[in-house]
Amino acid sequence: MFFSFAALAVSLLPLASAAVAPGTPFACENKQVLSTSYIGKVKVESLSCSNALSAAPPPAAAPQPADDGTNVCGAQCATNCFNPSGGGPNPYDCQVIADSLNYSNSTDGQQFNLTGNGSAIAMTYSTCETFIVDQAQTNLTYCRDDWASLTNYLAFNCQSTQNAHGGNCVANDGRWFVQVQNSTQTPSSTSVPASTSTASGTPTITVTVTATSSSS
Template sequence: MNVLRVAVSAALLLSNAFAAAVPSIKYCQNPRAVNTDYVGRDKNVLVQYTACDGVATTQIARAIEARQSNNVCGAPYNTSCFTPSGGGPDPNDCHVITDALLYDSQNIGALFTLDPAQNTSLITMTYQSCESFMVNQDNVALTYCRTDWASILDNLAFNCQATQNAHGGLSVATDQEWFIQVQHS
């Protein structure tokens, strides 16, 4: 239920991709956009990296793990669509983000890291009506695959539309370490 609350907060606060507003994450104090860039073959997909102050570690083991990267490529997740229908992104706009992720996977590298210590707890990608973001909900640096994000993005964009009584959706890791959301920008 906490993940859903974070997702709803994120959806409300990320309504404008160019604004500095970012989701409220339970361990993220003073969230702020620290870097923006354009990616993909045509450099037409906006990427925003968000930093958080006061990332708390609750255990000594977590402090040690935070210096390491936990590869969660291929990790299991659960998907749900946001209901009711109306106001979802154009899935074709979302597919442009998918193409940018796949392009970068082949030309930059398959892996990327969401690391609170490196100001990348949250990464947002936006193209026209589509916005997708991935949130690291753990204090540990997570390594993830661009191809996995692309697959989840296409799945959510094309299967969480008005025809399914939806307007975007969410995929949450079964251990709740991370989630990926797709919504109207």
Template sequence: MRSPFNSLAFGSALAFALCASAALIGSGPAAECADRTTLAEHYIGVNNDVKVESVYCSNNLQSDAGAGTASELESDLTRRQNDVCGAACTTFCFTPSGGGPDPNDCNVIQDALLYDSQNVGQLFTLDPAANTSQIVMTYNTCQTYILDQTNSSLTYCRSDWASLVYYIAWNCQSTQNAHGGLCVASDGRWYIQVQHT
């Protein structure tokens, strides 16, 4: 006997397959910042207790991320908008458990980001041309950073970064067999990491 075509089940299966494919694409390799050099340092937050570093990376992060040749990516990126505020990313937790940041310390960073969002402005820019590929924030046991893996500037929102710090800090803990994690942009252009200092 021939079973009837169930369009609802087919649609659900197709949606699941597309989401799974998108997750795999977004989980491409994340580059590491080699020979990290701090160019500037200051403190933020209502109590000025969260250290912020603007960092230069000596390596070509674009090539290290394995996303294609620099000329292919640059021509593609110049067509894209550089404001990635609100862009999707996929979260990965670092296993095994143990040694992660205290999520309460990460909350201090989250609050400092929200404070700056209201008092300095919502947006900030990472610009490899100005030797700033990475911004690092540290408070006690918690450290978070955003890394621009392109050769072009990216603009991001402080409130989005604050939300990711909160989410990763509380959802990538020992109870989840983890010790911090990261969220990689769907297009692989940037990622945000939360870890122990």
């Protein structure tokens, strides 16, 4: 499976006002943990945030095979790194999370479902936290190996050498995003992206990675 992470102009679908802007760190306010489970030593949480979209039924404790929603596996997203440098996650801790996603991919199936209207699933190991948010008003289907590849890509490419401390990848249609950050981090509203989408049509570099499924 091939998919691209590109810094492209974003044309957003109609969303609620709480939708995250490209390159803007998202912080879960008044976080409520709805359920918790573990994949090895990796913690998996279903979250409710007061600044997310309108209330939705709690998602499963861990990503589950999808039976409805819109499949966005392999969809493009725009990558953004958060300035300044310092305080980012250890990328090798993020790699542990990616490995757990690939393991779950081989045991539980490739796809999982996100309930619409702001549901979030967070995964944490040591210094690294990654989460995916469905900020559309419909259910979405995503793939574990895609999330794993995004986690690794952001962890290793939004480090101090890029004057960054984590980053996100916002879907080109704005319906979902994946973020990687330090597990103790509370992103500041003053943080700015090291790379952003533009509407000027200026050529950008597209980075293509290969997402490989683990085999049992």
